[in-house]
Amino acid sequence: MLLEDQLKQALCTHPFESLGMKKEEGATKFTVWMPGALHVSVVELMSGKHVGKLKKQSGSDLFIGSFKRVKANLVYALKVENSETEYQVIDPYQFQEQAYHAVHFVDHAPENVYQQLGAQLLELDVGIDAPVNVTRFAVFAPNASAVSVIGDFNYWDGSCHPMQKTSMGYWVLVIPGVHAGHKYKYQIKDANGNPLPHKSDPVGFSNEQYPSHASVVYNHNEYEWQDSEWMSANQADKYRQAMSIYEVHLGSWKRPDDKSSNRYLTYHELAEQLIPYVKDMGYTHIEVLPVSEFPFDGSWGYQPVGMFSPTSRFGDPDDFKHFVDQCHQHGIGVIIDWVPAHFPEDGHGLARFDGTHVYEYSDPRKGWHPDWNSCIYDFGKDTVRQFLVANALFWVEKFHVDGLRVDAVASMLYLDYSRKQGEWIPNVDGGNENYEAISLLQWMNQAVYEKFPHAMTIAEESTSFPKVSRPVFEGGLGFGFKWNMGWMHDSLHYISKDPSYRRYHHGEITFSMVYSFTENFVLPISHDEVVHGKGALIRKMPGDEWQQAANLRCYAGFMYAHPGKKLNFMGNEIGQATEWNHDSSVRWDLLEFDKHKGIQALYRELNGLYKKLPALYESDHDPKCFSWIDHENSEQSVLSLLRLSQDGNQKLISVSNFTPVPRNDFRIGVPTKGSYKLVFNSDDKAFWGSGYKVQATVTADDVSWNNQPHSIRVNLPPLATLFLVLG
Structure with a gap:
């Protein structure tokens, strides 16, 4: 031709x-x-x-x-x-050497993906008095027959800027005069010369919303961070720190006051409104549902397309940096949901990127997710593995996030996840473990902790896969923490039972301690538990209106006494009675009523005590600092436990009465003689409780009880949890 x-x-x-x-x-x-x-x-x-x-x-x-x-x-x-x-x-075609520079080192380290690929703003020193300002474009499309950069700088005409194919499968071009704010896509022809849907940049740093889904050239070097104090101080041992996480969907935490507007709060507005609320409530971290760009609101971000781009629904990337920066300046950490398991089929995205399976497994038995109707990354392909590890590093480096909560880990680990016999391909040993995904997760965790020791990774993993939160050198996956899905399901099932039947389910509320120290657990009451017909948290509770609230308060107290970091989804802390709806706001109007103000006050108090009492957080992952006092009292549905600070000096007793029957002078074994002070009572009138009279201080006597050398007698209110501290 x-x-x-x-x-x-x-x-x-x-x-x-x-x-x-x-x-x-x-x-x-x-x-x-x-x-x-x-x-x-x-x-x-x-x-x-x-x-x-x-x-x-x-x-x-x-x-x-x-x-x-x-x-x-x-x-x-x-x-x-x-x-x-x-x-x-x-003329861009005089800069061949500068264009090729993008791919010389891209495969040497994962961070080179976002430092070299995509649209990079550069000043070229070409031997004249002033540098030439250019944007260098580089995209991986190994099986394409032709690729062009199209954008608002060339009238979206694919004939204007054809790119050069390199031997590594990357296409490159330097275009002078293209600057931050210009919109672009890639026009790609498949191996046979057939046109594909115009593609957004897989490593694009900013994207437009529907209908264009165009990538936007972006300068990551302009934002001036003000969080140096936080970044310097945030090196402490996470396992011995209090961590109470407020899980938030940014689009529905609160909507603008202007009822005629259907817009979202911006990142700046969220910084102004969400941060003071989280600080007042005593949470230590905000965890946001995925912020990587995604096309469909109803996916909540769990079907991402722009993995390197914060969603533009709420502002540009610098606006998201401002949000994180403000969180840090107010002493709040930021965790983002990260989705490396799958991606949607939207035409502008990664699916069949160059007409072939560049990013996904080609065989649908491995490459198609039946639950979410989405593509599964090819975890065995070097370029895909590097792409995903790079993305994890990118969010920590460029946006200073403190942690990555990795979504759907179980679906990555098992080849037969949600598949029937004959619908999956065994591994080389005939088993169902996805060795490629396992090694990818290990690499990702090693890379994050090596380059950013202050950061943390958290696995949402719902099976008994071993050593999820153990180091790779010990044969683990290398995560810092794991969600305790077993505790969540068992405890919610228990608390949903009528109190008269709880005696038959007592093992469900205690079983978690059988394995509680096998992993570094986070106790989650997440968004998944209050949607899709599961009902709001308070609606899971049995009984009349007062008993529902009392059950919720009692359960929350037990959760904070139980070993493990804490996570609660927005709305739980005010006793929202309706399921979460991503298209509307949390029902803040409920705070006009004493019941909901009381539940909110309870969570505020629990967060404050949690941070104040080392026994509740220092030893979350140390079995020497936990013991049951009595976990066998199924007839009365009463649980009592002991938590110790790391040095053993602080002793905290938690006792939960999971029935509406008050119990006066209830005897509880204690390890040490002395006075025990009541520091928390979920039945307090301030929390919309009954205010049942409980001793402010009780003194241990020499009566041995519950295999302890001493004991105390205390009034147990109905459906209530108490904390008592020695001394």
Whole structure:
């Protein structure tokens, strides 16, 4: 095919071989493709000195000219005249070496993915008095026959800027004059020359919403962080720190006061409103549902397309940096949900990116997720593995996030996850473990902790897969923490039972301690438990209105006494009675009522005590600092336990009465003689409790009880949890 036909049909694979400036014997040849131009001349960039006018080829937009005595290191611009105007552009096809630089080292380290690929803003030093401002584009599409950059700088015309294919499968081009804010996509032809849907940049740093889904050139170097104090201080041992996490869906935590508006709060508005609330409530961290760009609101972010781009629903990337920065300046950590398990089939995304399975497994028995109707990453492919590890590092480096909660880990670990017999492919040993995903997760965790020791990774893993939160050198997956899904399901099942039947389910509320120290657990009451017909947390509780609230308060107290870091989804802390709806706000109007104000006050008090009492957090992962006092009293549905601070000096007794029957002078064994002070009572009137009279201080006597050398007697209110501290 003739060059001009290749260019016109956007089928040119190696434009640097033909376009630009080429030395010939005794002359220098310039070949320029300029759709719509009438006249094109070459001028020296710095001086504007005329080099020569190019000849328009008959019936073509191709301009060619040869000139003698041209500088060997000439950096030139093109003076272009069309039917409407005259303008000057710098020819991108004179910068072949600079374009190729993107892929020289991209496979050496995962962070090179976001440092070299995508749209990188650069100042090129090309031997003239001033640098040339350019954007270098680089995209991986190994099986494409042609790729062009299209954007608002070239009228979205795929014939204007064909990219050069490299031997590594990357396509590259440097385009001068493209700056931050310009919108772009890639026009890709498959191996047979057939056009594909225009693709957003897989490593795009900012994206537009529907209908364009265009990527946006973005400068990550302009934001000035103010969180150095937090970043310096945030090196402490996470396992011995209090961690009470407020899980938030940014689009529905609160909607703007303007009822006629259907917009969301911006990142700046969230910083102004969410942070003071979280600080007042005593949470230590905010965990946001996925912020990577996603096309469908109803996926809550769990079907991401722009993995390197914070969603533009709430602002641009610097706005999200501002949100994180403000959290840190107010002493709050930020955890983001991260989704490396799967991605949707939207045409502008990763699916069949160059007409082949670049990012996903090709066999649907491995590459298609039946639960979520989405594609599964090919965890065995080097470029995909590097892409995902790079993305994990990117969020910690560029956005200072403190942790990654990794979604759907179980679906990655097992080849037969949610599949019937015959619908999956065994591994090389005939088993169901996905060795490729396992090694990817290990690499990701090692990379994050090596480069950012202050950060943490948290696995949402719902099976008994061993050593999820143990180091890789011990044969583990390398996560810092794991969600305790077993505790969540068992305890919610127990608390949903009528108190008269709880005696038959007593093992469900105690079973978690059988395995509680096998992993570094977070206790989650997450968004998944209050949606899709599961009902709001308070609606899981049996009984009348008062008993429902009392059950919730008692359960919350037990949760904070139980070993493990804490996580609660928004709305739980005010006793919201309706299921979470991503299209509306938390029901803040409920705080007009004493019941909901009381539940909110309870969570505020629990968070305060949790941070104040080392026995509740220092030893979450140390079995020496926990013991049951009595976990066998199924007849009365009463549980009592002992928590110790790391040095053993602080002793905290928690006792929960899971029935509506008050119990006076209830005897509880204690390890040490002395006075025990009541520091928390979920039945307190301040929490909309009954205010049943409980001793403020009780003194241990020499009566041995519950296999303890001493004991105390205390009144147990109905459906209540008490904390008592020695001394």
